[in-house]
Every structure is written in C-alpha cells, then in structure tokens.
Amino acid sequence: MLVVLNAEAGAVRDGGAEKVRDEVDAALTRADMDVEVMLASGEEIARVIDQVPHRGYDTLVVGAGDGTVSYACSVLAGTDIALGVLPLGTMNLLAHDIGLPRDLPGALAALGRAEPMRVDLGMLNGRAFHGVSGIGFFSQMALAREQLRGKCGRVLGWLIALGKALVRAGRMSIEIEIAGRRESIEAYAALVTVNAFDAPGLHRARLDGGCLEVLVAEHRGALAKLKTGADVLVGAWRDNPGIHAFTAERVTIHGRRHRAWVATDGEVTRETLPLRYAIAPRALTLLMPPESIRAPDEAAAPANPPEGETIHRGVSSSSRRG
Secondary structure: OEEEEEOOOHHHHHHOHHHHHHHHHHHHOEOOEOOEEEEEOOHHHHHHHHHHHHOOOOEEEEEEOHHHHHHHHHHHOOOOOEEEEEEOOOOOHHHHHOOOOOOHHHHHHHHHOOEEEEEEEEEEOOEEEOOEEEEEHHHHHHHHHHHHOOOOOHHHHHHHHHHHHHHHOOOEEEEEEEOOEEEEEEEEEEEEEEOOOOEOOOEOOOOOOOOEEEEEEEOOOHHHHHHHHHHHHHOOHHHOOOEEEEEEOEEEEEEOOOEEEEEEOOEEEEEEOOEEEEEEEEEEEEEEOHHHOOOHHHHOOOOOOOOOOEEOOOOOHHHOOO
16 A cells, blocks of 8 residues: 655644654554655645556555545546545545544544445546536636645635625636537536535435436536535425536537637646547546445435436526537
C-alpha cells in the first residue's frame, strides 16, 4: 500500500507532518500489508500517483481533496489497484458519499475495516472523474472559492463565494443531447453527476448504478437563483420547478460558445465545447467501510430511469425542444 498525504492539507500542518505520517503508518500497517507513507505537495503528488500502476502497488490511499482524488481515479481507472481515501480537503465529496468520518483518527479506523467495491466513474471528454462536473454557476462557485482560499474561514469563504457565483452566473443557451435527441434550455447552471445524489444529506444511494444524471437550472432571474441556492442547501432542490433532471449513459452539452469553464470534482478547467460525458461502469476499485456496501438484493434494484427518460420539473420539455 502506498499512502500519499498532501503536506499542505490543514490537518497535516496542524498535526505536524511527521507526527501525522507516523499516525497513518501505525493505523494502516498490518501483518499482511506493507505500507509506505509519503508526504508530497503540489505537482509532486501527481507525479507520485502517475507511477503507482508501474511500481507493483495493490492499493493507493490518497489523503487530499477531491481534485487530487479525482486525478487518482483517472490514473487507476480500469486497473485492479484499489483506491482508499482520507478526507483532508475542503468538501471531500467522495469520502462523504461512502460515510468516512471527517476526523483523521475516525477515517483511519474506517479505512482499516474497508472492503473493495467496484464503482462507476464519469468521463468528461475522455478524462475520468468520480463525482460531479458543472458549468455556469457551479464553475463560478469553484473559481470564487479558489480566489478566496486561505483569505477567510471555511464557512465565511463559502458564503462569499456563493454570493459571487450568483452574481457572475449569467444566462447560457445550451442544448442537452441524449440518445440523439436535443433539449434546448436557457440556463444559468448545468451539473452532471456520476449516479444520482438521491439520498438524504446530498448522498448518492449507490455508486454503481451505471448512469449519469444531468441537472439543469433554468434561467428565471435573480430571485429564482436565490430560491434554487436555498433549495440546494436544504436538500429540497428536486421539488424546484426551475430544475430539470435527465438521466443517461451518455450526455453531450452543446453551447454557443467555443469554450467554457468547467468545475469537475472541485477543479476548474477551460474545456472545449461540446462537453461529452459518459459513464464508465464499475471502472474503479474503491475501499469502502463495510456498512456502506449494499447487500446483494439491493444491488439488483434499478436506481435510475432508463436512458433518455426525462424527469420533468416545471415547464414541459416538449415545449422547449428545438
């Protein structure tokens, strides 16, 4: 097992880098597992992760934020190398989904009991990601958070970033293409998720449902934006008539612009349109706490509507289709 810890993570700095490294080593080392724990930062982390498939490791554990975890997913996709996560970032979406505690001792204890499970990945223009990818409001939110990083507290920074994103996110004329059919929508945000965030607390009920969900927030003015933001915070966004949801195995987002900022698992990149998304079923082996792994009868239950089916919110899609 190779464990890569982000030396710049707050939990590592606060606890003392060497002390944290020793704590991780002691918690994960066992008789049948050789463990190597290393501290890295910046581009060095990516270089280390790149070498994992070539150095004979069975398991890679990443102690960092969602962006680094997402990069590890892209490197390990399609291999038999298992990925473990220690939530040392800001949002820790994947760790949240699989029920890992936010504190390091709790996360280490859960990781020590974890079992491997094959989970889905999403693909954006051929690059793998584990959770979410969005344009419009979502990319503006991520950009604002990056600009505020280290300048204020976590909660205050999040609220300021939310305000900036609401102001900056303008109208987008986009088309959602699913199974050869196109849906034209005037929107201010679109989000693609690997399986649906359909469980309480913005959790995904399953990570191997084999489907993408596309959420599009219709442009309805400033008050509607605030209402949508509030609904997302309290988990009531599925009842918002301005949010439209689609499910599919492949989704293409077309726009009038040639390029757009896209926030994928917390990292913002400049992408060329159209944005081509696809599901990569069970492409990654993920270490999960036993209580987060479904029973076989649950695995057989369908979690998503069939490809191309539209879950309508508000105005009928047929009245807007071009």
